[in-house]
Amino acid sequence: MMEEQLNFSRDELLALAEACRIALSEEEVEEYLAALRGMIGLASHLREADVSQKPYRGIREATLAELREDLTKEGFPRDLLLRGAPDAKDGFFRVPRTVEE
Secondary structure, X not given: OHHHHHOOOHHHHHHHHHHXXXXXXXXXXXXXXXXXXXXXXXXXXXXXXOOOOOOOOOXXXXXXXXXXXXXXXXOOOHHHHHHOOOOEEOOEEOOOOOOOO
């Protein structure tokens, strides 16, 4: 079954491209086939990985007492920031409408 998975076929790639509505040139088909087969080949080596050891548990969760204090600090002056804005009005950034009513 593993050999079948490594032989990702041209028809499977074209079906996938069609489902994703992607047009591929002949060169891209060959390039992507080689890339996909390579990725599948690399992933197939994961089956050989030694997973018999216990997982590493050296990382511990930080408690709230150990976290740094949340401090505010002075930012840039609003006038300076708005000077670089492409569109500003009444002290605010203006952005194009993205949602129609």
